[in-house]
Every structure is written in C-alpha cells, then in structure tokens.
Amino acid sequence: MKSFLVIGLGSFGRHLASRLLDLGNEVMILDRDEERVARLAQRATAACVGDCQDEQVLASLGVGNFDACFVCVRDDFQCSLEATAILKDLGARFVVARADREQQIKFLKKIGADHVIHTEMDMAHRVAMRFSARNVFDYFELTPKYAVFEIETPEEWEGRTVAEVDVRRRYNVNILGVKAGDEVEPLLNPSYRFQKDSHLLIAGDKEDGLRLMDRL
Numbered sequence: 001m002k003s004f005l006v007i008g009l010g011s012f013g014r015h016l017a018s019r020l021l022d023l024g025n026e027v028m029i030l031d032r033d034e035e036r037v038a039r040l041a042q043r044a045t046a047a048c049v050g051d052c053q054d055e056q057v058l059a060s061l062g063v064g065n066f067d068a069c070f071v072c073v074r075d076d077f078q079c080s081l082e083a084t085a086i087l088k089d090l091g092a093r094f095v096v097a098r099a100d101r102e103q104q105i106k107f108l109k110k111i112g113a114d115h116v117i118h119t120e121m122d123m124a125h126r127v128a129m130r131f132s133a134r135n136v137f138d139y140f141e142l143t144p145k146y147a148v149f150e151i152e153t154p155e156e157w158e159g160r161t162v163a164e165v166d167v168r169r170r171y172n173v174n175i176l177g178v179k180a181g182d183e184v185e186p187l188l189n190p191s192y193r194f195q196k197d198s199h200l201l202i203a204g205d206k207e208d209g210l211r212l213m214d215r216l
Contacts, residue, residue, distance in 0.1 A: 001025055002067040007052045007083055009036040012098060012119060013072030052083040064091035071097040077104055081111060088112035137199060148203045150179060153194045163190040171212045173204035
C-alpha cells in the first residue's frame with residue numbers, strides 16, 4: 001500500500017483517485033471546489049477543500065510524506081505550474097503533473113516535475129503501437145525505452161518450456177506472466193510449457209519487443 005496526494009478533481013483526477021483507492025492505496029484529495037471534494041470524500045483517506053496555489057495549504061498537508069503527488073489541474077496551466085513548483089519546494093518526493101498541450105511538458109519539467117502526463121499524446125502513442133505492431137493485443141510504455149507487450153503465444157513455442165525456447169537470451173525480453181481473460185498468472189518457472197491460444201505479457205526494450213513481433 002502506498003500513499004498519494006491527488007490535486008484537482010476534474011475527470012482525470014477523479015478517475016485517478018478512485019482507481020488508486022480501488023487498488024488499496026491511501027489517497028488524500030484536494031480541490032478548491034467543495035462539491036468535487038464531497039463526491040469522493042467518503043471514499044478518500046483524507047479530503048481537503050483549498051487552493052493548490054496557496055503554499056500554506058499545501059504545507060499543511062505534509063506533502064513530503066506521500067509516495068507521489070499528482071497535479072491534475074486542467075484548463076489553468078499557471079495553477080499547475082505553481083502547484084508543481086510549490087510541491088517540490090516543500091520537499092515532495094515525486095511529483096507527477098498533467099499537461100494539456102505538448103508545449104507545456106518542457107515547462108513542467110523545468111520547474112521540477114518528475115514525470116509529466118499528456119493524456120491524449122500518451123494514448124495516441126499507445127494506440128499507434130498497438131495497432132501498427134504485428135500480433136500485439138495491448139501495449140504499456142514504462143519509459144521512453146522500455147515497454148510491456150501483450151502477445152499471443154507464438155506457434156513455434158507451443159508445447160516447449162521457457163528454458164527450451166531460451167526467451168531471454170534469444171529475444172532479450174522477459175516473460176512476466178500468462179494472461180487468461182482478465183486474470184494474469186505470474187510466470188516464474190522456467191519449466192512452464194507454453195500453451196496454444198494463451199496470451200503472454202513480455203517486457204523489455206521496445207526495439208527488442210518490436211523485433212520479436214516481426215518474427216512471429
């Protein structure tokens with residue numbers, strides 16, 4: 001279980017806070033709109049109505065105690081910039097800021113954002129990768145260099161063990177698990193035999209992953 005601060009309860013911030021709570025985390029929410037806070041207050045670990053541009057408000061939350069602080073303010077870039085800068089000045093461990101436009105990313109990073117989310121651009125990259133790469137059912141970018149791919153078990157692997165295929169050495173990727181429906185079973189045993197029609201979650205350098213896709 002981790003502890004998070006979610007600032008800004010528009011559509012993205014609200015869904016983010018809800019999902020973090022669903023995953024069993026402690027989540028504190030902050031928004032200047034009392035109605036938005038009230039919608040999530042009963043589920044949230046803690047709730048605060050206040051201005052995220054007010055340093056005293058943020059200081060009172062003990063931002064250095066959270067594993068990550070999310071700045072999800074929308075349609076007010078100045079507010080997002082100020083909140084991000086204040087959080088870093090107050091000793092926040094990790095600040096994730098949202099950008100509405102591509103040009104905003106560099107400014108948020110310059111003032112200290114540890115990670116910037118551009119929802120439309122991130123989704124566009126994911127969709128482009130998923131539908132342009134062969135045999136990919138889903139795709140998650142971990143960093144600009146590394147990603148997780150969901151693929152169908154290659155026909156040539158069926159009935160063979162992980163050790164026999166020698167996936168790591170031959171393809172330079174790691175198999176994280178086997179997916180059946182919405183359930184994922186971690187794959188840790190090298191004696192596991194690949195099954196027909198099963199899906200695999202593989203992780204590694206994006207270029208290595210794409211090369212594997214092209215060979216299937």
